[in-house]
Amino acid sequence: MATYAIGDIQGCYKTLRYLLTEIHFNPQHDRLWLVGDVINRGMGSLAVLQYLYDLQDRITLVLGNHDLHFLAVAANVAPLKKTDTFHDILEYSEMDRLCAWLRQQPLLHYDSHYDALMTHAGLYPLWDLATAQSLAQEVKSLLQGKEYVDFLKVLYGNQPDRWNENLEGFDRGRFIVNALTRMRVVSTDGRLELDYKDDLEHCPSGYLPWFQLPLLIEPRTRLIFGHWAQCILPIPYQNFYQLDTGCAWGRQLTALRLEDERVWRVENQESY
Numbered sequence: 676m677a678t679y680a681i682g683d684i685q686g687c688y689k690t691l692r693y694l695l696t697e698i699h700f701n702p703q704h705d706r707l708w709l710v711g712d713v714i715n716r717g718m719g720s721l722a723v724l725q726y727l728y729d730l731q732d733r734i735t736l737v738l739g740n741h742d743l744h745f746l747a748v749a750a751n752v753a754p755l756k757k758t759d760t761f762h763d764i765l766e767y768s769e770m771d772r773l774c775a776w777l778r779q780q781p782l783l784h785y786d787s788h789y790d791a792l793m794t795h796a797g798l799y800p801l802w803d804l805a806t807a808q809s810l811a812q813e814v815k816s817l818l819q820g821k822e823y824v825d826f827l828k829v830l831y832g833n834q835p836d837r838w839n840e841n842l843e844g845f846d847r848g849r850f851i852v853n854a855l856t857r858m859r860v861v862s863t864d865g866r867l868e869l870d871y872k873d874d875l876e877h878c879p880s881g882y883l884p885w886f887q888l889p890l891l892i893e894p895r896t897r898l899i900f901g902h903w904a905q906c907i908l909p910i911p912y913q914n915f916y917q918l919d920t921g922c923a924w925g926r927q928l929t930a931l932r933l934e935d936e937r938v939w940r941v942e943n944q945e946s947y
């Protein structure tokens with residue numbers, strides 16, 4: 676039995692299945708961890724989501740920004756963007772079943788056996804593990820609660836851009852979501868700059884990649900994340916495991932076996 680963490684799939688169903696064949700994934704014995712953004716950009720969003728849904732007892736999924744955007748569009752509180760490619764899910768007769776399942780998924784997963792923390796974007800520098808776990812749980816409760824459509828409606832926006840424990844209501848929820856699913860660069864005093872998506876060499880002045888700031892976590896704890904395809908890091912880079920290798924952009928999809936840290940990368944297979 677093995678546990679494989681997989682980077683941003685973004686609707687690249689053929690590539691996902693190809694990678695699972697390469698690693699000899701056995702759903703009877705093995706488990707998958709998914710860093711989120713499982714849909715959108717690629718042309719197989721519905722196939723990915725159905726596959727994961729059918730495999731739900733074997734997977735641990737944390738939600739990414741694209742997954743949340745899909746939930747907002749499906750709930751009719753956000754417009755479909757030109758670049759969105761999840762029409763196939765929106766037209767699927769059993770979409771509600773898939774949405775209900777996605778809404779049950781967390782934004783953070785920590786496993787003490789592996790001493791590994793997985794979120795879509797990373798760990799916000801002003802939060803320790805317990806704080807991040809508790810704040811992720813707040814969002815999970817909002818997504819599962821009666822007012823979840825109202826929450827999805829106000830998810831969009833870059834403010835507030837800095838954590839303050841006195842934040843309340845949807846501002847608090849929006850900040851937690853932004854930090855866990857959209858963060859890339861952060862200022863030394865904890866401000867998020869959410870528009871920057873480029874590489875590590877051109878970070879805006881005064882901002883650093885979040886993982887280069889001092890973090891409130893044990894140095895042994897492994898941080899598994901994706902989201903930043905332009906952030907090209909070796910695996911591992913210290914205790915950081917950046918698994919988004921740009922499959923949605925025609926590059927690669929990555930798997931990391933947690934037991935021995937072996938890494939597999941396969942080329943995008945979508946056009947074959």
Ligand SMILES: [Mn+2]
Nearest residue numbers: 712739740902
């Ligand atoms: Mn993302």
